[in-house]
Amino acid sequence: MTRQLAGPDEVTALLRGLSAQTSALALLDATDELLASASFVEPYGISLHRAFLAGVPTARPLVAAAIAEGALRLALGGHGDVLRTVIMLTPNDLGELDTDYLDRMPRLLGAALDMWGTERSVSESLLSTLADLLADPATSADAAFEIGLHQVRVAATAGTEDPAAQLVAARRNFAHAEAAEESSGDAALYGAGIDAVMAFRRGDQLALRAADQAIRRHLDRRADGLHRAHVPAWRRPRAEAGFAWARLVAILGRALDAATRPAWLDAWPMIDALADAYVLDRAVIPVPGSVDPDGLSRIVRPVVGSSLRGRETLIVQLRVAAEDDGGRVHRLRELVQNLDTVPEPPPDGNGARVVTLAPSVVAELGLPAAERLAHRLDDDSLQLVEGLAYNALVQRGNLRDPVIAGILERVTARLQPCADYIGSVRQSFDAVVADAVAFMATRQDLQRSAAVDYLFPALTPPREARLQDDFADWLRRGPLAGHVDVEVPNVATGRADIKVGFGATRFFIEVKRELRNNSPAAMERSYLAQAADYSGTSAALGMLLVLDLTPHPAGAPHLSECVWVAVHRPPGAAVDRYLLVGRIIGNRPRPSAYSRSASHRTGP
Template sequence: MGLFESLANECVPEELTVESISAYGDRILRQSAAENWDEEASKLSSAPLPELIALAEACVRNGKAESLPLVRLAMRELTETAWNLVFTDASDVFLNCPGILAAEGDRVLRKLLERFESLRNTGSGFQAYNYLETATRIALAGAARELRVVDVLLDLTTDDSPELLERVPRLLGIADEVWGQSRSRNVLLLLTDVEETRGAALFELGLAELRDSLSASNHVDVRTHLTAGRDNFLAAERVVESQDDASMYRRVLDAVLSFGSVDAVNRVNEAVDALSLVVDRRAALMTGLGVRDWLQSRGRAEVEWFSVARMLKECVQDLHRASWLQPAQAMERVLSAYRADRSITVLNSASGLRMVIQPVIHAAFIRREGLLAHLEDLASEPTTEETASAVLREFLTAVRNESPDEGGDCLGKALEIAPNLTMGLGVSSAPAIVHLVEQQPDLAAQLERDYAERRLASQLATDPLIDDLLASTRIALSDSPDFNGKTEIEFLGLAELIFQFMASRADIGRRTLGPRTEYLYPHPAGKTYTENYLQRDLGEFLQGTPLRPGVRFEESDVGSGRADLTVSTYLNRFSIEIKREIEDAGRESIRRKYSAQAAGYAVSSAGLGVLMVLDLTSHGNGVPSVRDSVWVEKVSIPSGADRFLLVGVVRGNRPTPSRLRVL
């Protein structure tokens, strides 16, 4: 079969990834007779454009001598096509082809911006927007500098096509939150006078104020920007009916701003109840369906927003605390939800790997206050030893009373013994940290490890692996009758934390968390670790997350037995069974040995659970990836509904990479 016939007969895959496009292009090349290349090439200008681009990428990747003219042909067709649908489909393929994206990205961006300029004031505003959007994506991928795109965005006026203007606020928001181009806010202010784009512009301005509040350096500025952001979101709601996104952010800010007021309990409860309804509706209706896939909220966004609502509810029950503790912790959760909601996943043109681009927010003050609130909680915990609690309270007082320019001679020592805690609390905390280490070295070491893990979890939030695992888990659980509504969100929230735990343990070095993670490596005395090590490590990890209040060890009366770990949420109690495997950690072996017991705990709650297995088999020839260590197991129950287990295998007994050998 010739090239042209192959391209015409087989479309590019519906799910566009580097891997799927590569497989498609290679398959087309194999189907085509090499001796007919010149004859076939003359027909290719009439070939379907998305398929032509995939073929060009395959030629580049396989070192075909004909690749350059074919690439130039494909890029010319891409930048000159007048059909919107063809262009959007073809540009999606192009942006998943690392070879031609890196080689041709700058040239294509220039040409697209020329086409944009020719159409921006015409009746083809939608087409002009598509050119501008693709140019923005090329710049985000690192295939061209963003300055040309920024210049075009800042040059927008109310004289441009309404079809164009109603779509550009999101791109202006990206220019501000990713590239730091705050001048884009001036353009957004102009667009509030355009009927078609007023609501979207107000929403982006509200987010700009939220970013400013998260980046503020004192309580007053935080509150000032929160108030301005809340007002913009409210105005956006009034302009655009069913503006769930604006309503969601506004309800959150209503709740945070209510702390400290005379009727705080009623106001926060009212805001949180309204927020919960909006989050439910947003998840059910998939508000973003009218938005291009690359701009869709990440799968974990709804989980994060639900976490915000849960956390605010918990704050209401504890209003006797210092006035700033609740909003500080709430703002940390808002930061996580906002970043998940507005993160963009693109292909890095240099590495060929997907990367998550988050809004750039320097939230040092908010993070510091959130950390202090966390330490305040720890000091108040009934399980904290009385002496340690007193020392910790003294430490908190010292940190809050340090002047900003202090640190002095203690700074070097603090950075050496507790670098994460020092950077989290600021250099002025160095004297207090050194004093804490001298008084309570074990407590100080524990705080340092805990905060190191908090930072690690924050970094994992940008890993596309977590999104992929959440997406595959959601699909695999779609047959479960219990996996819907709030139960779906609650279980995905737990699943996300399980994935973060597994990803962190897959990468973590021997020294990072000390004895806590020693079970991941061969025992120094040649002994075999028990599953208790994994149970304790995972339990402590979960106790450092928003699910902390519901985490229990060895809870009795669960499915007539005692569960290794349980996590109680508003609606459910999920059991986590912990096992150890020293012979065969394959899927079939794990299913046969452990799935029935793990599923047996899900009797009085949703038919969903977690099975975690510590794999202590030999890994001298390599350690399986996290992606290959997670799956969903369906467990049949006689005369009952099937139950579903999220299975995660944590690889222990692993050698360092230098000791691996090829079979």
């Protein structure tokens, strides 16, 4: 194609033709050929980028996505305006865009983060759009994967304050993405890689071996997939970056074996293994983009150092090696010098200790509760608890789709200031909250709730008792069966709609309906005080469910907008009551009733 261009007129005609293309496949093929020609890209790349940006809003969805990909590729190669490209990738209202276009956005945003993820002003916009896509069930799995990949990149970047916490957050996102079949391969690979790093931190050789085996299985599948499928050249570096997990885990496995042996009969292989782990090189960083291995090194070094400290025989062998062998001098001297330095106690006691040894515990419980737990445990016990918390985090993530997982994480964070939200009370209330959010998600989806007539318009608005009976029946059919009672008398001088009891701990659920004003503030003013009053003699935790029967002429709100935590303190009281508020959308026409002649925009 490029050989046939005789001058500016032909180039202008080509640019117009590309921006008006109606076939996505033809456009992708033409873009590949043009961008592979340096003789075309150098003089005309910026003009092509402008033509692509102009063509995105007017094209059909799949063609618009192909045009956006071409514009991004040019900007990544330095032949386009970065700011205008980022603006194209971060539209203000995703709800106006066609789903075929939205489906391809997470991958484009991830590729942009590979290049510009370390530039704060750019990455914040890209991550904000990914967060919006995370709330959409159609794009949530791919968005969770791209956010997790960025978190790994941040962990592997020099200057990151707490790289282990970033890895824990990334592992949760990969677990959510892994639950979706279309994302399971890459997400499972990166999840197993993080499992290996965290197992190394805990000194857990069995978990490290299991992660190593999982990584090898996933890499075999990836290699087979890359061999069988066509992966565009510009995406191959990203696809191949994951193969570094095998090299990294091999290094960690040898280092952990060396660090836990009581003696070294053949010192040099053991010393090499420790030195390789202590100073990681760029070839073992399993994430695309411009990163420095220092972030992951700061996760690994304390493990190597603490495992050797006080073991004089091994340290003597390290000192001799550091003096004798010139090829290893730099790495080994740094390791020996750190071993010779007496570690300073953490400035804030258990705070720094628990953040270092148990990042998953901090992520699950919050720092104040994690500090209290760490105060009662020695280092070995704390790392054992860390392993349990990490495994629970991963298993729970694998069982939930990203939208519900995001809601539960937000709810958990909001409940943490409650003094009663600890120990067995927290476990019990988390179970009630998880079941309630699953119920709300099901009732939000009319296809799964077609037989629930109180959700549909009716001449006489249904009473709240319909929702009460429905939710109580839901609880009785699930894991909370045997813990549920309805219309419980003599609670706060009244009758509670639903009680979920766990021995002496009881949680009360108030059920209401709303016919006029469905704003969160209005519903809290009307119903929160009564719902909070029931929790006056048990844990200061409860729930308010509201059947929203107001008109919804333009569509129902998103599930994430229908669940929140409200805090109420009665006048003269000193204890806050924390209530999960859930809005169940009733009076809903079927989705086809919202159709109008105007179509959605295809691209920004």
